[in-house]
Each structure stands twice: as structure tokens, then as C-alpha cells.
Amino acid sequence: MPALVELEDLTVWLRVEGATRAVLSEISFSIGAGEAVGLVGESGSGKSMTMRAIAGLLPTGATTSGHVRIDGVDVLTSGERRRGTARDKVAVVFQDPRAHVNPVRRIGDFMTEALRINHGVSKDDARRRAVDILREVGVPDGARRLDQYPHELSGGLLQRVMIAASLLVDPTVLLADEPTTALDVTTQAEVMALIDDLRRERGLAMLFITHDLDLAGAVCDRTVVLYAGQLMEEQQSARLHSKPRHPYTAALVKARPDIGATSTRLAAIPGRPLSSFEAPHGCAFAPRCSYSLPACEQARPEVRPLDGGHVRCVRAEEVQLDD
Amino acid sequence: MTEPLLQIDALRKVFGEHAAVDGVSFTVARGGSLAIVGESGSGKTTIARMLVGLERPTSGTITFAGQDRTTAARSQGERRTRAGEVQLVFQDPYTSLDPRQRVEDCIDEALRLFRGGTTGTRRARLEVLAELVGLDERQLRAFPRALSGGQRQRVAIARVLAAEPQLIVLDEAVAALDVSIQAQVLNLLADIRDATGVSYILISHDLAVVRHLTEEAIVMRNGVVVERGTTAAILDDPQEPYTQLLRDSVPRAGWRPQRRNS
DSSP: OOOSEEEEEEEEEEEETTEEEEEEEEEEEEEOTTOEEEEEOOTTSSHHHHHHHHHTOOOTTOEEEEEEEETTEETTTSOHHHHHHHHTTEEEEOSOGGGGSOTTSOHHHHHHHHHHHHHOOOHHHHHHHHHHHHHHTTOSOHHHHHTSOGGGSOHHHHHHHHHHHHHTTOOSEEEEESTTTTSOHHHHHHHHHHHHHHHHHHTOEEEEEESOHHHHHHHOSEEEEEETTEEEEEEEHHHHHHSOOSHHHHHHHHHSOOTTSOOSOOOOOSSOOOOGGGOOSSOTTGGGOTTOOHHHHHSOOOOEEETTEEEOOTTGGGOOSOO | OOOOSEEEEEEEEEETTEEEEEEEEEEEOTTOEEEEEOOTTSSHHHHHHHHTTSSOOSEEEEEETTEEOSSOOSSHHHHHHHHHHEEEEOSOTTTSSOTTSOHHHHHHHHHHHHTOOOHHHHHHHHHHHHHHHTOOHHHHHSOGGGSOHHHHHHHHHHHHHHTOOSEEEEESTTTTSOHHHHHHHHHHHHHHHHHHOOEEEEEESOHHHHHHHOSEEEEEETTEEEEEEEHHHHHHSOOSHHHHHHHHTSOOTTOOOOOOOO
16 A cells, blocks of 8 residues: 655755755655654754645655655645645644634634535534534534634643544644643643544644654654754664664663653753754764764765664664763 | 752742742752653743742741842842842843843943942953853844844853852843754853853753752742652652653653543
8 A cells, every 4th residue: 555645855945045955855754544644853853844845845845856746746846736635634733722823703703614614514513513523622512612712722632623624625634833832731731632542533643743742752753853954764663772773872761861860960962953055965863873973974875774663874784872 | 968059948839819838848959950840731830930029928938048038138238148048040042132222232231230349340351251152253233133042041151150159040041042052052051051050950841951950959849849869769659640640741752642531
């Protein structure tokens, strides 16, 4: 069976201060139906830009090369109509639900808008479907909620509404961009449980964007680690923690304080995360890497298969968590 | 027994009908560190605001180094003395620095305000502080917009240290930072404590960060303390159901989130 979402050598350029600069370089990975893939990286790593390229939300003036296929249709190159049909299958949930609803319109208006305007569903029918889907996401009193305004709902409840709204058009692909980062930790657990159930029950291909390697590891089958707009490692999530193959992934695992053990010093990564256009000519991580060789600064390593995943490092076999 | 640096007794703050903080008591020893753990609405930030004088308690007492801090300062001088003793580091280094002020002027302002001295002695002190938090000459001359989040938080910490406070309240001070930078700032905070003997109150929802930086902790919910003890005991063997729920909600290897209702 072909992957529902397929990225092949995706490169995105933006005009920044008069110069054209690559913000993503040759990103390749795929997501099958019912599969969850985590996309992990620090600020400026390109994780949101990757999501935007899939969803068709790239900033004006962005140019691309490579391929983004949704259910086999290349949404970067096909005509508007085929592209639109393919993207109808893609739902997006954002980090801050309050920034993505109109505060002066009722929940019902917001939820039923797409059905009524784009799909020609009658108002009563659209409301009925909204109530049904709210029940599915664990909001039992949907009819009452439809008449409320966003400010009357807590952050966790509003995020459930956003998830419900994204499911109304029966998507096959769910792009979730830090959907629980703005929530309390107990609310995060509930919303994550909901997202996890939905993607299994509905067989959604999910791209889950987060800065939290632990969270990605817990809820995603595979995880892609980005740094400076490049794919550094793609691996089974379970292995990523126990046996990371890229020095950057290993450094991230070690830099996090451990909730289970008191430590006096953390293994901090020197320097700061680079954005794509600041990255050096060779390996983007080389200036901060404890495994770096002179050769790493000369030429950028290719992405190569290893252990059923992929890694962009010449010394991947030597990477150890304990040193 | 030595006198605690900070003693909070039956502290209460009511907004309208709602008690945001409802009978909270704790102490912080000199050189000690306390975590206040809780979710939104637990009252943890209201406590921080009362500690630095941004809010007045409805009832209860705040005693700092044997001095009552419950009532408002009576003079400009007293207000400044108090402000110098307890300093606050905010969560978001993108909104807590003046965008029109160079880093060196920002730190120098705090030195002038709290410590005085000549231009020369202040400059010497500025260089010591910059060295301590890891800011170089170029960054000292920069405006905040040229700095990353981690660098900005170093500036905020240097400015706080300029006052030579005895207590620093860290309100989610590392929450907005990238993992690799967060580790650097946490190490820096540990180093500063070793070097200066300053006490910390860390307000955080992040239990792993709490474990790294504090010895004692209180867990708050809806304005009251539900559990207290050493940080290690609270995290390794939580007694209260709410603390257990918080602990279980932290993603980790093998974690499967469970839907509690529906």
C-alpha cells in the first residue's frame, strides 16, 4: 500500500532580507494510513515549515523543489483543482486554539462554516454532525457548546473543539502542530489520549510536531528529528531514546533533566540551535557536536539507511548515550 | 534553629469572590530552594506576585529575614531595599526586556539603582556578571532583538543578580527555552547558587526541571497546598492522588495517555 503522505527531497526557499535562502533542505519521509510520525526539533529547525508545505500554507513568495504527495497527488506541482481535492483530506490542529478562532463568533458558526460553505451541507445537518463529532471527542453536551463563545471554554475544551472541527470533513491526514504545548500537563495527557484514539480508530496518517522528544516517543510510531532545516535522523520512536543514532538526538536525550533521578549537572549542548541559513557548509550540527571530525566541516553527510531508519552522520554507529 | 530567610504564614489572596491563594504556609531556608508546582489557576503566580510586592495579601503574613513584608513599603527607599532583596525572573525573555535598551545599559541600570558606585566600579561589576552568565562583549553592546531566547534569559538573570538579591523567584524561567538552551540555563542557575549562596523559589509545571533545581517542593491546586516534602520524595513517592496524577501525566518511554472521562 502506498504511503498517504510522501515527502521526497522537499526543499523550500524564502526571501529573507532581500536574499533567497533555503529554510528546508531535501526532506524525505512518508506516513502510512493509521501511522503516527513525530517531527521533533528546536526553534528554527523547520518543523512548522514542513507542516505548512504539506498543508499548502507556505508564506507568500516561497519557492519549492522536490515532491509532497498526498494520496499519490503531488500538491506542489499539480493544478489547483487536483491539489485542492487532495488537500481537502488534510486537517490541521494548531498550538494555540485561541489564536485560531474568531473570538466574537459562536463555536457553532466556527465548526459548521466549512461544511455549509464548501460542502453545501444544510445548517441543521451541519449542526447535527458537529454535535456527533463533539461527542466522539468527549464533549457530551455539544448542542449547548455550539451556542457558546470561545472565551467561555477552557483551553483543553477549546482544543477538543478544534480537533472535532478538523475531523468534520472526514480527513485522512491529520497535521498536529504542538497541539498540547499551551495546555496544562494533566490536560495534555487527556488531549493526547484523544488524538491517539482518533488516529487509531479513524486510521489517520498523523504528523505530530513537537519540541518534546519524550512526548513524540510516547505517542508516535516513528520520529523524524530536524536540525537547521535538515533531516538528521528518522527512527522507530522506541529506539530513539534507547539507541539514538545521530549525535544531535543523543545530545537532546541527555540534555533533558530526568524526572526519575536527581542530578547536579546536565549535559548541555554548547552553542545555540542554528536556523537553516546560518548552517555551515558541512554538517549543520558539526560546530556543536562532540563527535565532529575535520571531514564533517568539509562536506555535508548524506542521509543513509541504518537500523531500519535513516541518519545523516558518518559516525552514527559509534554514537553512545553513556560516555 | 536558625531563622528562615522567608516565612509565609496562612497567606490568602481574594480577587472578588474567588480565593486565588487560600491559607498557604511555607518557609525557605537561607541558601535553600523551594519549588511551587501546580497547573493554571493553582495560585502559584499570585504567590510570586505577593512575594515581590506586586500584589498585597488579603490576610496572612510574609516575613523576610525577620522583617514583616505583608504591608506596603512606606517610602521609596524602603521599596527599593525590598526590591533588591527579592528579585523575579519572568518566563518570557521576549517581552521582559526593553527593546530600545542595549544589554549593558539594561544591566547597568539595575546596578545604579540597587548598588550605586562610580561608572568605573559599575563597569567592573558588569563584566563580572557578564562572565558569570556567559555573555560576551558583542552581546553586551547588542539590543535584545539581536539575541536568542537563551541569551535574553541570561541578560534577565544578570540584571537580577546585579541587585545582589538573597532570594530569586523564577517564574517558569526556563519553560520557553529550547531543550539544549534550557540545560545551559539550568546549569547556570545551579552554578550561581554555588557561587553566591542565593535562595531560589522555582515556580514550574515541569517536574523534571523542579527535580533538577530544588530540594523542597509544595504542590498546589486551587489555591491550597495539597502536598509538601522533599522534591525527591514528592516525585518518587507521591502520596496525594493529585500529585500522582501530575506525575503520571508526564510523557516518558512506554507512556500511553489514558482518557479519564467519556
